[in-house]
Amino acid sequence: MTFSLHAFSSADTAFDIQAAALEDIRPHPTEASLIQLGQALMTELVDLITDTALEDVQTILAESLIGAFHSASGRISRDADRARDRMRQLDRDFDGSELADTELQAASREARAADVAATAAELIRDAAAQTWTVASGEVWTAWRGGRRGTRLTAAQIEARDLLRAVEEQRREARRPKGPIVAFRGAPFADSGEDAGRIFDALNWAREQWPDMALATTGAKGAEKLAIRWARQKDVVLVLARADFDRHGKAAPFRANDEMMALSPVCCLSLSQSLRPGEGGPAKPFGPALNIGQQARARGVRHLAIRARSG
Numbered sequence: 001m002t003f004s005l006h007a008f009s010s011a012d013t014a015f016d017i018q019a020a021a022l023e024d025i026r027p028h029p030t031e032a033s034l035i036q037l038g039q040a041l042m043t044e045l046v047d048l049i050t051d052t053a054l055e056d057v058q059t060i061l062a063e064s065l066i067g068a069f070h071s072a073s074g075r076i077s078r079d080a081d082r083a084r085d086r087m088r089q090l091d092r093d094f095d096g097s098e099l100a101d102t103e104l105q106a107a108s109r110e111a112r113a114a115d116v117a118a119t120a121a122e123l124i125r126d127a128a129a130q131t132w133t134v135a136s137g138e139v140w141t142a143w144r145g146g147r148r149g150t151r152l153t154a155a156q157i158e159a160r161d162l163l164r165a166v167e168e169q170r171r172e173a174r175r176p177k178g179p180i181v182a183f184r185g186a187p188f189a190d191s192g193e194d195a196g197r198i199f200d201a202l203n204w205a206r207e208q209w210p211d212m213a214l215a216t217t218g219a220k221g222a223e224k225l226a227i228r229w230a231r232q233k234d235v236v237l238v239l240a241r242a243d244f245d246r247h248g249k250a251a252p253f254r255a256n257d258e259m260m261a262l263s264p265v266c267c268l269s270l271s272q273s274l275r276p277g278e279g280g281p282a283k284p285f286g287p288a289l290n291i292g293q294q295a296r297a298r299g300v301r302h303l304a305i306r307a308r309s310g
Helices: 014-020 031-049 053-092 098-136 154-174 192-208 222-233 244-261 286-298
Strands: 180-185 213-216 236-239 266-270 301-304
Touching: 014 098, 031 053, 031 098, 053 098, 098 222, 180 192, 180 222, 180 244, 180 286, 192 222, 192 266, 213 222, 222 236, 244 286, 266 286, 286 301
Parallel strands: 180 213, 180 266, 213 236, 266 301
Antiparallel strands: none
């Protein structure tokens, strides 16, 4: 059995250690080099098309580049899942033979290698997305049996442990570690004053709950500003996207229901732009009003974002 030749150092990340543990004699790119690649790709794209005729479609091109690595990560993850499916089948039908043991080890290696490759694509994607946010101020978000006998071989133990670890890791990754703060804001509330007060409210919330996660639907305007804040502050995001295909016009309110089901400690809302004369409708944004109503009905703290006094 061979492993990647790698001299570990204090600079190695968890990804670097996981990659080096693969049974592959070929070297693996480090986390730092993958991040540098994502930054370089986006920087090169932005530098090339800025102040050119392609500038009008700059956002489409940038988001397509980021989305390509997001799609690649998903495809590779599905390969890993298929390898784990084979592991389950091989483990279920294991007959104690050397051939079965070898096949199980091979499926385990394939799954671990695919997991590392998927993470590599995510590192490139996230670095490119962060570079795009710095360059443009825009935030990218993703669219959418029985066996006889008791003798276990080393390969079986490794496979079962790996399956349990992957499933637990996925559950943990989806579970915010701290309390949840929910935010709903009007899509037309995107003025400079709106942004400043949204950031003030979110900074206040983070002072109250330093390990908070931010729940929002990811809608344009105020909620995109909140997402930008979360990315800058390295705050976990929980997205409850409105499903218009399933719920039609009720989708934004169903998204509120999803966020309230998360048992937030506080709800923040901005139902109207603080600069209403700059093009937004005079009527307040209904879903932002609704989450305040739901919070009060459930006894959850609710703060409506308002203009600075004076």
